[in-house]
Amino acid sequence: MPVETEVVELHGHIIDSLTLPKVLDQILKSDGSFEIEEMRIGNRREDTSYARIRVEAADQAVLTSILSTIKVQGAEMLHEKDAELAAVEQDGVFPEGFYVTTNLQTFVRLGGRWAPVQRPRMDCGIIVADDGTARTARFGHLKRGDNVVVGDAGVKVQPLDRPVAGRGVFEFMSSAVSAEKPKGALIAGIARAMKATREEGKKIVLVGGPAIVHTGGARHIVALIEKGYIDLLFAGNALAAHDIEAALVGTSLGVNIEEGTPSNEGHENHIRAINAVRRCGGIRQAVEQGLLTSGIMHACIKHDVDFVLAGSIRDDGPLPDVITDVIVAQETMAQKVADAGLALMIATGLHSIAVGNMLPAETRTVVVDIEASLVTKVADRGTHQAVGLVSDVEPFLNELLAYFRD
């Protein structure tokens, strides 16, 4: 299967000179293959023609040999130039015309060689270090004197359109969202993907909203944590606050989780719960002091599941563990999610989009929400790899858990 590709261009009277057929013949004779991506043929005799050809070969050595052969015929690599660099003149400000990344694996041509850009992430710039390594960088990372890639020359991205090894479990899904799809097959696929991620030794990150607790799904999350299928939890203040409220008094936002009935003065419950944790000094302390004995946050502490709680403007409290500086929260999440193999996003809009923005495109991403529009929204914000399931949370988790019972 062809794995190495390069795009070349041919200009000139390539039809009457038979340059185009010759180049294509040479590619085939050298064990390569090609795809003509664009072709423009001159109308008049003196008009030139143009072809853009994607050359494919089984390995880099074959590709290099083909490219040197067809170069004589005038085939020029589209990305033959080295990337252009410009120095940062002001901390936290990119130079004019800086290259803005996608979430796809990106390569930068430096000194005639393609260097992979570390930590693929959308909406970043690319810093090239003195040792020739390249990495994505956001505003806060920029220091005066850093070298940043400017312009499009010498930058290429690896499209996801061909199957990448290990993505087989996801091939059955497409990101088209529909409430009419058979949920059983989708959920089985998600379970397989979680197991595969586990086998690859990569992290599974749960990005969760408070509806998990409101709908009574917290116990299923606890079960997944106990079985070792959640490595990292990203949430806001609300999920933790209502989970702790439920653990302490059995309600979520004042509604009794077992009976579904509002409790008297129940709206106070989560404020009192937050206050109790604040008195302890934090969630870990609340567990250690014996205040908190059940629920998702308790399970996280007990099973060493790392969590980041990111604050928002409408938070009550918040809990002492909540990071209220959004830049710090963003940075912390981006660092922790770097080696994630699967992101399970359940019932949260802003957090799903935020985490989606941090993930490279090859990270398996599942979005589950009662609203079909949310899944679409995550994809529209650039996380095109996201596959969606329209479902209420608790029934989804209940069915998912069934695949993990011994």
Added chain:
Amino acid sequence: MIDPPQTDLPERGRILMCAPEFYDVRYEINPWMSIKRPANRRNALAQWEFLYQSLLEGGAQIELVEPVDGVPDLVFTANAGLVIGNKAVQSNFRYPERQPEEPVFRAWFERAGYEVVTIPDRLAFEGEGDAFVVGNTVIAGYRFRSDIRTHQFLGEIAGMEAVSVELTDPRFYHLDTCFCPLNGGMAFYFPGAFDDYGIRAMQSVIALMLPIPEEEALRFACNAVVLDHDVYLQKDCPMTQELLSEHGFTTHEVDLTEFLKAGGSAKCLTLFLERPRSYWADEGQASL
């Protein structure tokens, strides 16, 4: 396409030459050159003089570039550039050994009133050695001395189609060593110096391509000067002469063995500033 100059067109063309006062084999940049076989200056002068006189007698006007000491290949004026109308497309020599010729030719073109055109990005291009204007097509060779990417530029300057042909044998390192266009939609050539693509491409432009044998191609039979139906070519190429006679051309032998030592013969020693009038009047191209 360009219009032939209507006034003062020399009946038999105008040619640029350079006397071999400082000619020698001082370096090796093609398979013919060996510094162990230097040129005999006296013989070279006599041979060049004979060609010069023959072309004058044939009716051509001849302009001369002043020879320069230390620039031995300046005699090969075909590589000065390609003249298209009043434009001279300046050569970018591939080898540094010949690059000192560039300013000499440039100065000559400018003094003579040509608009000197420079090829972008210093891509290699060696003038009429690798490009012929044939009717309303530029036929251009590439690989050893010229870069195919210059051909599109030549086509734009000429307002014509540029047909590119790859040279495949390093002994025939310029197109004019293995291909010679003739009047009347004909040409003679050595097929072994091209691949099938190149031959087919030329056949689509030229109605009758006359192949010559390798032994005479190796004596540079194709490196001939054509004035109407008179062809001035290297001595001892009897089969080529017969072939040309059969097709209505008169052949004139010139002995240029001293220049063969550097890989050149009659055509390499001449650059057409203006083609003979018949070259334009008598197109007869296959595609027209």
